[in-house]
Amino acid sequence: MSNAMRTPAGAINVERYQGAVAEGRFRRVWNANAPGYLFLLPWLIGFFGLTLGPALISLYLSFTDFDMLQSPRWVGMANYVRIATADPKFSAAMHVTLTYVVFSVPFKLTFALLVAMALNRGLRGLTFYRAIFYLPSLLGGSVAIAVLWRQLFASDGLVNAALSQFGIEGPSWISHPNYSIYTLVALSVWQFGSPMIIFLAGLRQIPQDMYEAASLDGASKFRQFYKITLPLLTPVIFFNAVVQTIDAFKAFTPAFIISGGTGGPINSTLFYTLYLYQEAFGNFRMGYASALAWILVLIIAVFTAFSFLTSRYWVHYDD
């Protein structure tokens, strides 16, 4: 098992195989590192040219009072202090976002994996099913989603119509502060097509003859799943888990569209980035919004670092 953060033992050392004669340290260093950096060049240009500058500026802005129409005014830690001590909307937004992450990510990944496995078995109608399950993801953040979701989850929507068949009278899910967040979770899970496709691609890369050999040895389907599929799929599971979680933390469009930008009712759909957006564009507080953004980056970074550090215990890489 290799650790993602340390230099894997099996990495290619180009210098050795290029047969470049080491003429002094510079030549050696150059030959060792040049290919890597040359491949990295587009990304480096993009990073330094387009990302680093704006990111640093936004970090600077987080220490200012900036209303976008006049020059920024330095206020030091004031924004951060307010976030930490005196901002009830921040706590509300954190609470809503964490609920969203905790519920939507596991469900989404589970469905994605189950359906991918079901589809990987060469069923009849595979192409059809795969496309159908991916269709919801195609709608993305369309304005139409708000209407569709209301048609499903409002007081007289389809869900309640179905429930009434069983004699249950449901509330107006989408506009009730206790349940509205779960309609957004449902929206996220409905769009599980993306991680499903990635799982499918991952399943495709597992060598078939491993299953054949295991079958010959008499292993049951479950055993094959636990001993072959899961371990070999761990890099992909890891990827999906990390990326979906980051995405869930950063989610904006669903809440924006469905709550009409209000995060209501009673802040029950106030995603963190929606709060950020309100502060930046609704209240002209770009400095404060920048501080909020960097807090989010910090939280996500901690989570991601934790994921990577613990990944060595369960993720198998072939190299």
Place this chain on the structure above:
Amino acid sequence: MTEMTASVTAARPPSDITKRSLPASLVIHALLIAASLLMVYPLLWMVSASVRPETEIFSSTSLIPSSIDFSSYARGWVGLDVSFGRFFWNSLVISVLVVTGNVIACSLTAFAFARLRFAGRNFWFAIMLGTLMIPYHVTLIPQYVLFLNLGWVNTILPLVVPKFLASDAFFIFLMVQFFRGIPRELDEAAMMDGCSAWRIYWKIMLPLSLPVLATAAIFSFIWTWDDFFGPLIYLNDMNTYTIQLGLRTFVDSTSASDWGGLFAMSTLTLVPVFFFFLFFQRLLIEGIATTGMKR
């Protein structure tokens, strides 16, 4: 040795596992069909709303329209100053460019991280992941000013050029994970034959990675197709609008909106994406059937 043939056979759908008991098969199919209906219901509603009379759209909950009327399609297509066909074209151009940029630039970068050893690699990898975490609303204004100074505002350049510079860390990360799943023995064998890093990338890595490249292509296309905030900020002239931006101009909360037109055009916009997906998903299955790997 087994690995090499393994990577070839991985492409073919498993044929022996399909022999299973009929009840199990039926159950799975039943579940899948039920799930499909659930998945698709909202979309069916949208299609239905696009052909029913305007006043019925919000008042009726049934899927079947009282009467079928395609005027929303005609109205939506030409209703705005600029025909919707123009929006389709703009979206297509941008999406294709983005896909090209992403696949090329991100695979180069991912190859470096996954396969090459160089000083500072882990450092840059962490930085790359860091860029994944920044919500775009905040770098928005500084980036806007940057592009304004470059004279790129009101063109598609701010939407496209960053992709050629591997700005989408998601795909870099994705490809890194996949590249690491490809056995190293192939590379090392090529090394011993005197291949340069470039040839390994070009002749070995890319062909073996068609599934992930196809995945990246699909996602790139669809996300670009669906993106509205970037175009909102950078495209001022309505002739350059993308589909999502065009759709949003159908609806204004303070005056009369054309919901029928919106649903009609939304339905239409699903069509190209859907076909793009269908086309590329075959690549996922058939992908790497024979790419000369047998030795």
Place this chain on the structure above:
Amino acid sequence: MSLRVSRRNFMAGGATLLSLSALGTSAFAQEKRLRLLWWGSQPRADRTNKVSQLYQSKNAGTSITGEFLGWGDYWPRLATQVAGRNAPDVIQMDYRYIVQYARRGALAPLESYMPAKLNLDDFDKAQIDGGSVDGHLYGVSLGANSAATVLNTTAFKEAGVDLPTQATTWDEFARMGAEITKAGKRKGMFGLADGSGGEPLFENWLRQRGKALYTADGKIGFGVDDASEWYDMWAKFREAGACVPADIQALDKNDIETNTVSLGKSAAGFAHSNQFVAYQAMNKDKLALTNYMRIKSDSKGGHYRKPSMFFSVSAQSKAIDLAVDYINFFVKNPEAVLLLDVERGIPESAAMREVVAQKLDENGKVALAYVSGLGDLAGKLPPPPPAGAGEGELMLRNIAEQVGFGQLSPADGGKQLVTEITQILARG
């Protein structure tokens, strides 16, 4: 190999774009150009573009490009453009935002152009003042509207309830609502919408009591008693079944299609007069406009004629003179005004109102008659709202929802509202 090709294509594409834009600028360099930005949908865009074309035909050498967006997308784009020093020349402004933009130096003061270049003589003085901030004119009103109650006359008739008149009080209106709900002629329909979270409604109610939302110097204009009584009034209405319950009201996202009247959940809802045409288009039933109710039979002064929107000029604009001339044309030229109709509101210029009145369609007539016929229901225009008014509006609604869902008592709700708004105003 493919890398080289794609780079070539990319360069070619980029070069084409750059050369095209260069072509554009050189051709227009000698002409006078104006960029317009407004919110609205296609019908408004059609009218505005026709006016622009008319202007261009009468002023050879000018070139006017118009951009428009929906309300929700408008403000981020405007803010980004202003921040990036790329603002359009003529900007459509709203009563709520004009103070923010004016005080932060984004708009150009226009009073020096009056009366020679900008002739607003036959405007109601109060409407001109509505566009003024700190003594300078920053926006020219494009039309007046007033808050209004939208009535589903068909639903009223079905339930056998008479329509309210200009003399109806809140208690009477609530009784009507309760009757409609009880009659139960339509599944899921209640009498009234829950207006406890609506800022225009709250402001109207306060004004009838001699209070206000905000004072002229930007402080809160009402007290805990007022707020508590307001929330309590609606709590009682909810209990009596006169208005929709909280979770139905929460479906209302403050736009036309999610208003409880449009959703078929209530027979009466609260909106603005210039939205009447859009409401009628959305609803199969016949709609009517009426005022916000009186508190007591002799209460008055709740309403006011409000500039529905302004045209302002960007302080960064290089064509301020041209912009002012265009705006003057927009609000004072008879042909232009006929093209615009009352889609943005009732024309402020008395002369133009005459011109338009003859050509109005039925729905337009309803809106015009409503605004002109307010009588003693209307009072003075309040001062422009202070910065933070937007947050205040959201807070009013937030607390109204908490009271509605039973999380807060009306008394506590009133207390919290005053505390929060005071804090918001202090933050600035």
